[in-house]
Amino acid sequence: MRLALVLPVLVGALLPQAFAGGGTRRWFGGRGESQRAGAQAAKDAAAAAFYELDTAQRGLRITLETISAVDGSPEALRAAEGFAALGRRIDAVSEAYISAVDAHDLDRDELDAATANRARTELTRAKEELDRVKGELDRFEAGLAPLLDRAETQLARLAPAVERARQALRGASDALDSVRAAGLRADELAARLAALGPELTRLNEGAGRHGVPETLQRADRVLRNAEAVRAEAGRLPERAAGIDKRLVSLRTRAQAVTTRAQAVEPVLSELRRRYSAACWQDLQQVPDQAAEAVRQAEERLAEAVTARSEQRWADATALLSTVRALLDTTGEAVAAAGDRLRRLDAVAADPTAETDRARFAVRDAQRFAMEGRTRPEPRHARPLDEAVERIERAVAGLEGRHPDYWHFLTELEAVRAEAGRVVAAIREERGAGAH
Known part of the structure; x- marks a missing residue:
């Protein structure tokens, strides 16, 4: 901006004349002296207004630079555009002021009254324009306060x-x-x-x-x-120690699962000897599956040891998780064989205990369905009536030379689960109705 570079020089050049009162000129005549003094006063006032505007513009430029360095928001961009527009208006009024100063040499001895009056009028008008734009600048600066606060905070x-x-x-x-x-x-x-x-x-x-x-x-x-x-x-030290501990623990567990898996075959032999095929045929593959799972677990353990020695902690952790999952699954399968034999022995010795448990669960659900009602909801009564029929069929299925005790057990478990589902549904409906 051309004027922005020129103004400091002009201010320095103009102010000494503006405030010196006209130097050492000679002046004659009382009325003429008064008119010259009025023009000089207008010039001094305009110079002061010009200086104030220039100072304010410089300060505001620093403010805008601070905001622009921190804030790239649309609001900050609009502020920069507003300052540029104000700068153009400042250039215009400053140029008008400089022109007014240049047009009138108030130090001339031959300055006449008309020229002095014209100079005073033009300089007064220039001051008023400078003051007006200064007011705009002040209001603009006040509006920047939130942006400036935000910038200074950052x-x-x-x-x-x-x-x-x-x-x-x-x-x-x-x-x-x-x-x-x-x-x-x-x-x-x-x-x-x-x-x-x-x-x-x-x-x-x-x-x-x-x-x-x-x-x-x-x-x-x-x-x-x-x-x-x-x-x-x-x-990391704690993690390394934890991996070392898990390696030892899982190696010991793999050995224990291997030992337990070796006991599955005798259990299967006992199941084959005493119960129908339907009671044990789903367990036939457990020994082979257990042996394969243990083999895989031992391979993953060896890989985990290598990963630990190479300090590949994430790999070691993932491998140990795989080993644990394999041993969990294998352990459950091995335990299932022994558990099957124990449960079948118990129900073969006394089927009534399981029957009574199922009937109690159904009766309890029926009583709950009838609370506060003269007859139950069909959607609740129907599955409970069917549960009663399933119990009777399961009991009847035990008659004969080779009863399927495993089907009997699983059927009564399903009956108890259905009774529980009906009770949960009734509670949910009553709870929703209460709200």
């Missing part, structure tokens, strides 16, 4: 945020040094920390190059990532 956060990020990086580096001294490589954590190096370089380059918002975001990101590395490094 600037106040900048240095502490960057320092916290640097301290977090130092803390992460120290934590890595500590675990390495304990014999743990922590290669993956070291790689993550190294990846933060370029970010630290950008932080050191400062907000002047990268902008305040981006620098604040980068500082927060570096802080979070460095803190994560430090925390994981701090947990």
